[in-house]
Amino acid sequence: MIRMGILQVLKTQLLCHLIICYVFLVSGLIINLLQLCTLPLWPINKQLARKINCRLGYSISSQLVALLEWWSGTECTLFTAPESYKLYGKENAIVVLNHNFEIDFMTGWTFCERFGVLGSSKVLAKKELSYVPVIGWMWYFLEIVFCKRKWEEDRKTVVQSLRNLRDYPENFWFLLHCEGTRFTEKKHKISMEVAEKKGLPKLKYHLLPRTKGFCVTVQNLRGTATAVYDSTLNFRNNEIPTLLGVLNGKKYHADLYVRRIPLDKIPEDESECAAWLYKLYQEKDEFQEHYRQTGRFPGPVTSPPLRPWALLNWLFWVCLLVYPLCMLLLQLLLSGSTFTVICTSAFCLAVSVGIRWMIGQTEIDKSSNYGNKEMQMNNN
Ligand SMILES: CCCCC/C=C\C/C=C\CCCCCCCC(=O)SCCNC(=O)CCNC(=O)[C@H](O)C(C)(C)COP(=O)(O)OP(=O)(O)OC[C@H]1O[C@@H](n2cnc3c(N)ncnc32)[C@H](O)[C@@H]1OP(=O)(O)O
Numbered sequence: 317m318i319r320m321g322i323l324q325v326l327k328t329q330l331l332c333h334l335i336i337c338y339v340f341l342v343s344g345l346i347i348n349l350l351q352l353c354t355l356p357l358w359p360i361n362k363q364l365a366r367k368i369n370c371r372l373g374y375s376i377s378s379q380l381v382a383l384l385e386w387w388s389g390t391e392c393t394l395f396t397a398p399e400s401y402k403l404y405g406k407e408n409a410i411v412v413l414n415h416n417f418e419i420d421f422m423t424g425w426t427f428c429e430r431f432g433v434l435g436s437s438k439v440l441a442k443k444e445l446s447y448v449p450v451i452g453w454m455w456y457f458l459e460i461v462f463c464k465r466k467w468e469e470d471r472k473t474v475v476q477s478l479r480n481l482r483d484y485p486e487n488f489w490f491l492l493h494c495e496g497t498r499f500t501e502k503k504h505k506i507s508m509e510v511a512e513k514k515g516l517p518k519l520k521y522h523l524l525p526r527t528k529g530f531c532v533t534v535q536n537l538r539g540t541a542t543a544v545y546d547s548t549l550n551f552r553n554n555e556i557p558t559l560l561g562v563l564n565g566k567k568y569h570a571d572l573y574v575r576r577i578p579l580d581k582i583p584e585d586e587s588e589c590a591a592w593l594y595k596l597y598q599e600k601d602e603f604q605e606h607y608r609q610t611g612r613f614p615g616p617v618t619s620p621p622l623r624p625w626a627l628l629n630w631l632f633w634v635c636l637l638v639y640p641l642c643m644l645l646l647q648l649l650l651s652g653s654t655f656t657v658i659c660t661s662a663f664c665l666a667v668s669v670g671i672r673w674m675i676g677q678t679e680i681d682k683s684s685n686y687g688n689k690e691m692q693m694n695n696n
């Protein structure tokens with residue numbers, strides 16, 4: 317009991333956070349460098365280069381999974397049909413997930429890890445994320461599909477990037493947050509005005525989905541992916557999870573409802589496909605209402621087993637990087653040079669500011685203006 321208390325206090329200590337962030341940043345940059353070294357292999361053996369990059373990518377993203385699963389102890393529960401469960405991880409799939417939480421990317425990754433597709437997981441991500449050190453740079457080598465959220469500019473690049481995935485050598489899940497941005501009250505109000513103009517029913521828990529990305533993904537991955545996993549995520553007890561909360565060791569409870577929909581059930585015609593997606597989001601809204609009323613999603617509950625690999629990978633990097641750091645700091649302090657101590661402190665400060673900026677990328681308060689546009693247009 318006392319040991320648990322001490323551990324919990326330890327998890328809130330700045331020094332622990334600095335060490336975790338240092339390991340993440342330095343290991344991440346080493347892996348980015350190794351990824352860079354695979355460049356000459358691409359023209360010679362593309363499939364091998366891809367497989368190597370999946371393993372290298374895993375070594376980065378699994379650190380955030382380990383942070384969620386092992387450090388914060390967050391529990392992830394899956395509501396899904398047993399016949400669908402058997403297929404998870406054994407086929408390529410398009411995942412449609414609501415975009416409401418700051419850590420929904422980590423939770424998504426955790427489910428990927430449980431089904432063995434973490435290294436190869438893909439997403440239609442906003443271009444800005446490709447500049448984030450470590451994660452964004454890793455994504456470049458994992459052939460993540462980036463968009464500027466300006467369809468005239470995106471159309472060609474998104475289609476091309478999706479086509480490149482047709483011969484991907486590993487099973488992958490391709491994630492789409494069709495809302496295109498995270499939920500805020502203001503964005504919700506604006507998107508419901510758009511829904512009204514389009515004659516669509518209002519949604520209570522979701523922004524109106526953007527349909528172009530979904531339709532183009534289905535079109536281009538038909539024959540490559542076999543199903544759409546309609547995924548609806550929520551956290552128990554109205555928890556509002558954050559990355560800083562996870563770093564502080566706060567335990568959350570994620571509930572995910574997944575329905576497997578065979579891809580051939582989705583209309584090929586673009587406007588029918590768009591209508592299908594609007595209908596899907598109305599159903600997702602009903603699932604959220606059900607969750608609000610009953611505290612659970614429909615369907616049987618399973619807890620996909622925790623795997624040790626994320627923790628082992630993390631421990632490997634901690635062992636490799638913490639000892640040299642301690643020796644270096646000790647040497648610098650013993651050197652007695654004020655200049656060296658100032659330089660070291662400045663370096664540590666720069667690392668902390670950099671990491672804080674990266675964490676800021678996950679914060680809804682710092683969300684982009686995308687989805688506020690209609691309001692701006694109306695105001696002008
Ligand atoms: C099983 C568990 C989980 C498994 C997890 C699996 C994998 C994990 C992998 C990685 C994890 C890391 C996660 C990182 C997450 C990062 C995610 C992001 O970056 S989200 C942001 C980028 N992604 C998207 O935007 C995707 C959705 N967007 C689209 O599809 C868009 O269509 C687009 C392709 C980006 C193009 O956008 P653009 O705005 O240029 O054009 P649109 O045609 O979409 O917009 C015009 C259209 O929208 C209507 N409109 C206008 N205002 C609004 C509004 N406020 N709300 C809704 N709709 C609006 C407008 O009327 C036009 O309508 P129409 O199409 O009828 O003409």
Ligand SMILES: CCCCCCCCCCCCCCCCCC(=O)OC[C@@H](O)COP(=O)(O)O
Pocket residue numbers: 336337340379380383418421442445448451493496497498671674675677678682683684685686
């Ligand atoms: C072991 C780990 C230590 C952790 C230390 C710090 C880690 C810092 C991690 C930074 C991660 C950066 C990747 C962020 C991915 C965020 C995904 C996301 O949610 O993007 C938002 C977009 O979808 C929409 O953007 P908006 O239009 O809402 O704006």
